[in-house]
Structures are given as structure tokens and as C-alpha cells.
Amino acid sequence: MGLLSKLLWLACLNIFLFRMAESAVHYYDFVLREKNFTRLCSTKSMLVVNDSFPGPVIRVHKGDTVFVNVHNEGYYGVTIHWHGVKQPRNPWSDGPEYITQCPIEPGTNFTYEVIFSTEEGTLWWHAHSNWTRSSVHGAIVIYPKEGTTTPYPKPDGEEIFILGSWYVGNINALVLEDLKTGASAPESDSYVINGQPGDFLPCSQDSTHRWVVDFGKTYLVRVINAAMNADLFFAIAKHNITVVGVDGSYVKPIVNDFIVISPGQTMNLLLTANQSLGQYYAVARQYDTDQSFFNGFDDTNATAILMYSGNYTAPDVPLFPSNIPAYTDNNAAYKFIGRLRSLASKEYPVNVPLNITTRMLITISMNYLPCPNASCAGIDGNMIASSLSNMSFVNPTTDVLLAYYRNLSGIYTPDFPNWPESFFNFTADDLPLNTTIPTQGTRVKMLDYNEEVEITFQGTAVLKIPQNHPMHMHGYSFYVVGSGFGNFNNETDPKNFNLVDPPEVNSVEVPKDGWVTIRFKANNPGVWFWHCHFERHLDWGMNTVMIVKNGGTPETSIRPPPTYMPPCRPPPSLAWPKDFDDSHEVRNEYERK
Numbered sequence: 001m002g003l004l005s006k007l008l009w010l011a012c013l014n015i016f017l018f019r020m021a022e023s024a025v026h027y028y029d030f031v032l033r034e035k036n037f038t039r040l041c042s043t044k045s046m047l048v049v050n051d052s053f054p055g056p057v058i059r060v061h062k063g064d065t066v067f068v069n070v071h072n073e074g075y076y077g078v079t080i081h082w083h084g085v086k087q088p089r090n091p092w093s094d095g096p097e098y099i100t101q102c103p104i105e106p107g108t109n110f111t112y113e114v115i116f117s118t119e120e121g122t123l124w125w126h127a128h129s130n131w132t133r134s135s136v137h138g139a140i141v142i143y144p145k146e147g148t149t150t151p152y153p154k155p156d157g158e159e160i161f162i163l164g165s166w167y168v169g170n171i172n173a174l175v176l177e178d179l180k181t182g183a184s185a186p187e188s189d190s191y192v193i194n195g196q197p198g199d200f201l202p203c204s205q206d207s208t209h210r211w212v213v214d215f216g217k218t219y220l221v222r223v224i225n226a227a228m229n230a231d232l233f234f235a236i237a238k239h240n241i242t243v244v245g246v247d248g249s250y251v252k253p254i255v256n257d258f259i260v261i262s263p264g265q266t267m268n269l270l271l272t273a274n275q276s277l278g279q280y281y282a283v284a285r286q287y288d289t290d291q292s293f294f295n296g297f298d299d300t301n302a303t304a305i306l307m308y309s310g311n312y313t314a315p316d317v318p319l320f321p322s323n324i325p326a327y328t329d330n331n332a333a334y335k336f337i338g339r340l341r342s343l344a345s346k347e348y349p350v351n352v353p354l355n356i357t358t359r360m361l362i363t364i365s366m367n368y369l370p371c372p373n374a375s376c377a378g379i380d381g382n383m384i385a386s387s388l389s390n391m392s393f394v395n396p397t398t399d400v401l402l403a404y405y406r407n408l409s410g411i412y413t414p415d416f417p418n419w420p421e422s423f424f425n426f427t428a429d430d431l432p433l434n435t436t437i438p439t440q441g442t443r444v445k446m447l448d449y450n451e452e453v454e455i456t457f458q459g460t461a462v463l464k465i466p467q468n469h470p471m472h473m474h475g476y477s478f479y480v481v482g483s484g485f486g487n488f489n490n491e492t493d494p495k496n497f498n499l500v501d502p503p504e505v506n507s508v509e510v511p512k513d514g515w516v517t518i519r520f521k522a523n524n525p526g527v528w529f530w531h532c533h534f535e536r537h538l539d540w541g542m543n544t545v546m547i548v549k550n551g552g553t554p555e556t557s558i559r560p561p562p563t564y565m566p567p568c569r570p571p572p573s574l575a576w577p578k579d580f581d582d583s584h585e586v587r588n589e590y591e592r593k
């Protein structure tokens with residue numbers, strides 16, 4: 001080879017390598033429209049993206065950017081959130097309504113710029129207004145950058161399982177009614193896997209989701225919990241799985257015969273199809289920690305079928321997983337959750353903050369707000385509520401981000417406290433009445449750029465309804481450094497923190513009558529929502545906002561807003577389309593009994 005051709009060849013190689021490392025830009029159009037769906041022997045119209053439930057899959061490589069133009073052809077305002085995508089410096093496209101934007105009104109469109117950075121694995125997108133996320137959601141698949149690989153051998157195939165909640169009837173209408181009267185929110189009528197209830201539910205056997213596998217192959221299974229109000233157990237008969245990723249980060253492999261997955265969470269599992277040729281149920285069902293005096297929970301077994309390809313005589317009935325835990329098996333759940341660890345390797349290092357500058361303790365409670373003459377439909381004639389550090393969050397009518405960016409006053413107050421007002425035995429059985437009524441407000445926590453933050457979430461037994469709370473943070477992932485039962489002891493418990501290989505996640509289960517401690521570095525300036533991912537708790541005020549200030553340079557500051565943001569206007573009063581199915585009214589009366 002002559003020198004010239006050698007140089008030319010080198011130049012080409014350089015361009016090639018540069019291309020490989022370069023991040024791509026993708027464009028998607030999402031059309032939101034009402035469509036009729038029939039499940040559980042009953043038809044209803046609901047809002048979906050591009051006529052499909054679940055909606056379209058977004059596929060990217062690590063570090064890519066996606067522009068999603070969302071066209072609202074429905075009849076009410078909607079926003080979309082890119083769950084677990086950190087969106088560096090770009091809260092404008094994060095999505096939670098009245099936090100970072102106002103709803104995209106019917107007949108209008110809004111383009112989200114979704115910026116991927118460190119995420120790799122599986123995340124998802126969902127509506128972040130009212131309860132619309134029950135029908136408006138879909139998967140986000142993030143492959144490694146081209147030229148790099150996953151920390152496990154390349155699987156032979158992939159499958160996505162989106163676990164969701166199905167409601168007979170118009171769920172937004174039912175919830176608005178309950179919020180007005182102060183009643184508890186409706187329970188789902190069944191869980192679904194990829195939109196289907198499966199063989200054990202009425203009128204569902206013909207549409208059960210089927211996944212065909214080849215004997216001997218290993219598959220990557222991406223599981224997303226898109227259910228509205230439930231932690232779920234998920235298992236596949238006879239097939240152990242290996243958990244290799246959670247929330248768009250890798251974890252040390254965990255071999256188990258089931259998983260527990262909280263709403264908002266995503267998990268990547270490896271499954272080897274090496275059992276006898278046949279059919280096996282994949283089952284999702286509730287893991288319930290809320291033994292409250294409200295009605296029961298949704299006890300349905302949602303199923304899909306793993307089916308081996310080939311010519312064989314299958315048993316008439318697929319095998320049901322013998323290993324899926326019972327509905328209230330806390331031991332099984334916490335044992336599994338406690339096994340999650342980061343890879344913490346040379347290739348996938350951890351970076352746990354060690355020099356904490358802000359420490360917080362946030363209590364998580366169920367509450368009520370008193371109603372005159374016990375006129376509400378919640379607990380003892382009161383209105384059901386919930387809180388963080390006894391503050392029940394109230395959504396403003398102009399989004400917090402706009403108010404912060406434009407310095408508008410009267411929208412929020414920057415005084416969310418580092419400690420609850422009063423300390424009491426948070427997990428005691430008989431708490432005094434004065435712990436039950438929260439204060440209401442739009443209080444946000446202000447943080448300086450690059451602060452190293454430690455937050456302990458402390459569950460409480462207020463109202464005698466302690467339960468798990470899957471706390472989710474926007475704009476960040478964080479390390480879960482500790483967790484335990486009872487009251488957090490700030491002298492002894494930190495001694496057991498895992499600062500070596502704690503899991504890095506965007507949501508964490510605060511155990512019933514227990515606590516969890518997380519750490520993160522506040523290096524993403526913006527306005528970021530923090531909330532329980534049980535939708536009803538979110539509605540009742542179990543949330544707050546964190547504002548991370550700019551760092552003083554353009555590269556450490558919030559980006560300027562896009563030229564168009566949906567305007568903030570009071571929502572018009574809703575006229576639901578004429579109902580052609582009354583069955584949910586019967587159901588709802590039953591719920592209130």
C-alpha cells in the first residue's frame with residue numbers, strides 16, 4: 001500500500017469510528033386519538049397513541065436524541081413523560097402536567113425533544129396528566145452505542161412484556177368523580193399483559209398474548225410495570241429468569257423464579273428456553289401491601305403464553321407457575337428487592353456521592369382532609385389525602401417550570417422542609433389523631449447545582465394504613481444505599497449503608513412500615529417532579545418538586561425553552577362523549593359499598 005492510500009485508508013477509518021460514536025437523531029409522530037377497545041366482554045372508547053394499546057415502541061441507541069411530535073386528536077388535554085430519561089438541562093420536555101408544562105390541548109401538537117445520555121436497557125413513556133397513562137404508554141428500548149456491547153452475551157431474541165391495568169368504563173370520569181367526593185379511587189378490573197387480560201378472564205381467551213420461542217435459545221425479556229396502582233409479581237412457569245438490568249442500568253445478575261416490579265419500574269431479564277416443548281403461562285398479579293378498610297384489591301391473574309415452536313403435542317392446558325408468590329408475601333418481595341446491586345465494575349463504575357451537603361428525611365403518609373358535616377365519601381365522611389412530610393401537594397395552574405424560569409410569583413413556595421415538622425414514632429400502631437391531617441400547598445425543594453444529596457424516605461402507619469410506596473424521581477437516577485423496617489435511626493443505620501455497589505434506579509420501593517435512603521448528585525439543573533408512582537397517591541398529594549439551580553455557566557444551566565410550549569389555560573369543562581356502556585357504573589357502586 002502506498003503512503004497516500006494508507007493515509008486515505010486511515011482517514012476513512014477515522015470517519016467510520018467517529019460515525020460509530022456519533023449519536024443519532026430520530027423523529028417520531030404520535031397521534032393521540034380515541035379508539036374503541038373490547039375487553040372483559042365490554043367495549044369502551046379510550047385515548048391511545050396511533051390506535052394501539054400499548055402504544056408504539058421507541059428504539060434508540062444510548063446517547064441518541066428523539067423528537068416526538070405529539071398530535072392531540074382527542075377531546076381533552078394531555079402531556080407525555082419519558083420515564084427514566086434524564087433529559088440533561090432540558091426539563092421543558094419532561095412532561096408532568098403543571099410541573100414542567102401545561103396540557104397539549106385538543107387540536108394542537110407539541111414536539112418533545114427527548115435527550116438520552118447514560119441510560120441503557122429499557123425505559124418507557126406514558127401520559128402524565130390525570131389517569132390517561134392507563135391507556136397512553138409504550139416501551140423505550142435503548143441499545144448500547146454501536147460498537148459497544150451489553151455486559152451479558154448477545155441474546156438470540158427479544159420480547160417486551162408491558163404489564164398494565166384495565167378498567168371497564170371511562171377511568172378519567174370515574175376518578176374525577178372520586179376526587180370531587182373524596183372517595184378512594186377505583187380498583188382496576190383486571191391486569192393485562194401487552195394489553196390482554198389472558199386466559200383466566202371472561203371473553204379474553206381468544207386474544208391472550210402468545211410468545212413463540214425456539215428450544216435452546218436465550219432471550220432478553222423487557223418487563224415494564226405500567227399498572228396504575230399496584231406492585232406486581234411476575235413469573236413464567238418452569239423458567240427461571242436472570243435479572244440483568246433495572247430502570248435503564250445494569251445490575252449484577254440475579255437468578256430467580258419470579259420478579260417483583262413496582263409501577264414505573266422496568267427490568268431486563270434473560271430467559272433460556274430449555275424446558276420440555278410445550279406451553280407455559282407468564283403470569284402477572286398484584287403484590288398487595290395495602291390492607292386498608294377500603295375494598296379489596298384486583299386479584300386477577302393476567303397471563304400470556306410462552307409457546308415452544310416445533311411439531312409436538314402440547315398438553316391441553318399450559319402450565320401455571322408454581323413459584324409465583326402469594327398476593328401479600330412481603331418476605332418474598334423484600335428478599336428479591338434486597339438482592340439488587342450495581343455492576344460496579346471497571347466498565348460500569350458507580351459514583352456514589354460521599355460528601356453529603358444536603359440531608360433530608362421525608363415522611364410518607366396517607367391522610368384525610370376534614371369535610372364540613374362529614375359530607376365527603378372518604379374515611380369517616382372526610383376527604384382522602386396523602387402527603388410527603390405532612391405536606392399535601394396542590395398542582396398550580398401555571399407550571400412550576402415556567403414560574404421558576406420567568407420569575408413569576410405566587411405559583412409555588414421554595415420551602416419544602418428538610419425534616420418533618422414533628423417527629424413521632426412513625427411506624428407505631430396507634431398514632432395520635434393530629435398526625436392525620438396534612439397542610440396543603442405547592443412547596444418545592446431548592447437545591448444548588450452539584451450538591452450531594454441524601455434523602456431518607458420514611459413510611460408511616462398514619463391512619464393504620466401503612467403500605468409500600470414506589471417513589472419516582474424525574475431528571476435523575478439515584479443510588480439506593482440503605483433500607484430497613486421501622487423508624488430510620490440516623491446514628492446506627494448509616495453504618496450499614498452500601499456505598500460499594502448500590503443499585504442505580506429512578507424509582508424505589510419504600511417498604512411498608514420502613515424506610516429507604518438514596519443518594520444523588522444534583523448535576524441536572526431544572527424543575528423535577530418527585531412522586532409516588534401509585535397514581536391515586538399522586539392525585540392525593542404524595543409528591544413534591546425539586547428545583548436544581550443553574551451552575552453558573554451555559555453548560556451547567558437550563559436550556560432556553562423551545563419556541564412553542566402549550567399555553568396554560570384553565571381546562572374547559574369536560575363533556576364526556578355519550579356513554580354506550582353502563583357496566584362500569586354498576587362496578588363503581590360496588591366499589592363504594
Ligand SMILES: *[C@@H]1O[C@H](CO)[C@@H](O)[C@H](O)[C@H]1NC(C)=O
Pocket residue numbers: 028029030031050056
Ligand atoms: C403514527 O401515525 C402517524 C399518522 O398516521 C404516522 O405518520 C406515524 O409514523 C405513526 N407513528 C408511529 C410511531 O408509528
Ligand SMILES: *[C@@H]1O[C@H](CO)[C@@H](O)[C@H](O)[C@H]1NC(C)=O
Pocket residue numbers: 034035036044045580
Ligand atoms: C365506539 O363504539 C360506539 C358504539 O358502537 C360508537 O358510537 C362510537 O362512535 C365508537 N367510537 C369510536 C372512537 O370509534
Ligand SMILES: *[C@@H]1O[C@H](CO)[C@@H](O)[C@H](O)[C@H]1NC(C)=O
Pocket residue numbers: 071108109110564
Ligand atoms: C403543530 O403546531 C404548530 C404550532 O405550534 C403549528 O404551527 C403546526 O401547524 C402544527 N402542525 C400540525 C401538523 O398540526
Ligand SMILES: *[C@@H]1O[C@H](CO)[C@@H](O)[C@H](O)[C@H]1NC(C)=O
Pocket residue numbers: 076077129130131172173176571574
Ligand atoms: C384532569 O384533572 C383536572 C384537575 O382535576 C380537571 O380539571 C380535568 O377536567 C381533568 N381531565 C380529565 C380528562 O379527566
Ligand SMILES: *[C@@H]1O[C@H](CO)[C@@H](O)[C@H](O)[C@H]1NC(C)=O
Pocket residue numbers: 240255256257
Ligand atoms: C431457580 O431459582 C430458584 C430461586 O432462586 C432456585 O432455588 C433454583 O435452584 C433455580 N433453578 C434452576 C434450575 O436454576
Ligand SMILES: *[C@@H]1O[C@H](CO)[C@@H](O)[C@H](O)[C@H]1NC(C)=O
Pocket residue numbers: 272274275
Ligand atoms: C436452563 O438454562 C438455565 C440458564 O442457562 C440453566 O441454569 C438451567 O440449568 C437450564 N436447565 C436445563 C434443564 O437445562
Ligand SMILES: *[C@@H]1O[C@H](CO)[C@@H](O)[C@H](O)[C@H]1NC(C)=O
Pocket residue numbers: 200299300301
Ligand atoms: C390466581 O391464581 C391463584 C393460583 O396461584 C389462585 O389461587 C387464585 O384464585 C387466582 N385468582 C383468581 C382471581 O382467579
Ligand SMILES: *[C@@H]1O[C@H](CO)[C@@H](O)[C@H](O)[C@H]1NC(C)=O
Pocket residue numbers: 311312
Ligand atoms: C408433525 O408430526 C406428526 C407426528 O410425527 C406428523 O404426522 C405431522 O405430519 C407433522 N406435521 C408437520 C407440519 O410437520
Ligand SMILES: *[C@@H]1O[C@H](CO)[C@@H](O)[C@H](O)[C@H]1NC(C)=O
Pocket residue numbers: 355357
Ligand atoms: C465537601 O463539600 C464541601 C461543600 O461543598 C466542600 O467545601 C468540600 O471541599 C468537600 N469535600 C470533599 C472531600 O470533596
Ligand SMILES: *[C@@H]1O[C@H](CO)[C@@H](O)[C@H](O)[C@H]1NC(C)=O
Pocket residue numbers: 425426427428429430
Ligand atoms: C414504635 O412503635 C412500634 C410499633 O408499635 C414499637 O414496636 C416500637 O417500640 C416503638 N418505638 C418507640 C421508640 O417507641
Ligand SMILES: *[C@@H]1O[C@H](CO)[C@@H](O)[C@H](O)[C@H]1NC(C)=O
Pocket residue numbers: 422424432434435
Ligand atoms: C400531636 O399532639 C401531641 C400532644 O398534644 C404533641 O406532642 C405532638 O407534637 C403533636 N403532633 C403533631 C404531628 O402535631
Ligand SMILES: *[C@@H]1O[C@H](CO)[C@@H](O)[C@H](O)[C@H]1NC(C)=O
Pocket residue numbers: 359423490491
Ligand atoms: C438525627 O435526628 C435527630 C432528630 O431525631 C436530629 O436532631 C439530629 O440532628 C440528627 N442527626 C444527624 C447526624 O442528622
Ligand SMILES: [Cu+2]
Pocket residue numbers: 468469470532533534537542
Ligand atoms: Cu404511594
